[in-house]
Amino acid sequence: MKTPIRVAVTGAAGQIGYSLLFRIASGAMFGPEQPVILHLIEIEPALPALNGVVMELQDCAFPLLKGIVATADLNAGFKDVNWALLVGSVPRKQGMERKDLLSINGKIFTGQGKAIAANAAKDVRIFVVGNPCNTNCLIAMNNAKSIPSDRWFAMTMLDQNRAVTQLAMKAGVDTTEVKNLAIWGNHSSTMYPDYFNAKIGGKPATEVIKHEIWFKDTFIPTVQQRGAAIIKARGLSSAASAANAVVDTVRNLVNPTPAGTCFSVGVCSDGSYGIEKGLIYSFPIVSDGKNWKIVQGVEINEFSREKMTATENELKEEKAMVAELL
Numbered sequence: 001m002k003t004p005i006r007v008a009v010t011g012a013a014g015q016i017g018y019s020l021l022f023r024i025a026s027g028a029m030f031g032p033e034q035p036v037i038l039h040l041i042e043i044e045p046a047l048p049a050l051n052g053v054v055m056e057l058q059d060c061a062f063p064l065l066k067g068i069v070a071t072a073d074l075n076a077g078f079k080d081v082n083w084a085l086l087v088g089s090v091p092r093k094q095g096m097e098r099k100d101l102l103s104i105n106g107k108i109f110t111g112q113g114k115a116i117a118a119n120a121a122k123d124v125r126i127f128v129v130g131n132p133c134n135t136n137c138l139i140a141m142n143n144a145k146s147i148p149s150d151r152w153f154a155m156t157m158l159d160q161n162r163a164v165t166q167l168a169m170k171a172g173v174d175t176t177e178v179k180n181l182a183i184w185g186n187h188s189s190t191m192y193p194d195y196f197n198a199k200i201g202g203k204p205a206t207e208v209i210k211h212e213i214w215f216k217d218t219f220i221p222t223v224q225q226r227g228a229a230i231i232k233a234r235g236l237s238s239a240a241s242a243a244n245a246v247v248d249t250v251r252n253l254v255n256p257t258p259a260g261t262c263f264s265v266g267v268c269s270d271g272s273y274g275i276e277k278g279l280i281y282s283f284p285i286v287s288d289g290k291n292w293k294i295v296q297g298v299e300i301n302e303f304s305r306e307k308m309t310a311t312e313n314e315l316k317e318e319k320a321m322v323a324e325l326l
């Protein structure tokens with residue numbers, strides 16, 4: 001039997017945690033042959049609730065789940081982990097400015113970055129989901145300089161999945177027909193779902209859906225505002241779909257990307273497409289199962305460039321707001 005992978009999940013007693021943990025333990029993330037040990041990290045007040053989650057995980061008798069560590073101690077939580085899924089963060093409350101949120105969460109991610117660097121396995125990869133995820137990832141990365149920058153990721157797969165479904169519904173096709181829908185930039189309302197380079201049934205999306213106004217006035221705002229629409233409808237933020245996107249992203253990174261396709265994830269910019277080096281920016285990515293790279297040569301027209309710059313500018317602003325934490 002394979003050696004178990006140790007997977008840390010912060011915010012494990014939260015909404016996303018409740019959907020995510022069971023899918024990891026069932027094999028949906030690392031495959032049916034790969035055993036896992038879950039490291040569940042929470043803040044002290046949430047430990048009783050976390051204990052309930054642990055009991056439910058035990059009650060599933062998952063064949064692949066070889067152990068559970070449940071703790072509020074970051075050193076124990078990140079000890080020898082191969083993956084750190086940083087989901088927990090403090091939600092924005094009424095009257096809170098973006099700057100306040102960045103600063104509160106920034107402190108969480110400095111501590112977690114340091115604890116990961118001090119405790120995790122040599123091959124650790126870190127995937128930040130807690131918002132604002134790009135900048136939280138930037139903060140953690142800059143507080144863990146011994147870990148190479150290509151091991152850090154921030155989630156934009158939920159935006160990609162949302163965009164794919166919108167295109168599939170409009171074209172009246174199965175979601176599997178939609179490929180290469182890249183999300184550029186920040187996981188926020190400025191992110192840009194690049195429909196110009198998306199394919200539907202192998203053809204450019206703009207040839208299949210000949211409705212320019214729809215793309216600009218309906219598609220982009222629908223994808224950008226989907227999180228808010230779900231909060232309005234459900235009274236709670238997206239959780240099962242977010243957990244699903246976490247599973248999709250890790251699976252995409254640990255498996256070879258099918259030829260001619262790509263997926264979206266925030267990574268440390270190397271200056272590709274003129275995006276400021278060092279920002280955590282979402283690009284179209286391919287993986288060989290171990291290493292990933294940014295897809296080069298994607299055509300960028302004037303409209304795309306404007307959108308890509310707007311979301312880059314927002315990330316630069318966020319970076320400036322947390323400068324003292326970097």
Ligand code: NAI
Nearest residue numbers: 011013014015016042043046088089129130131155158242
């Ligand atoms: P939630 O509020 O239900 O759960 C968050 C959990 O994190 C709570 O149990 C809380 O006790 C815990 N937590 C807070 N500070 C912590 C710390 N320092 N260490 C460990 N745990 C801590 O929130 P939910 O719905 O699970 O969402 C989690 C995060 O994911 C939020 O920031 C949300 O905005 C973000 N999110 C990101 C998405 C993306 O696409 N990148 C999509 C959806 C949500």
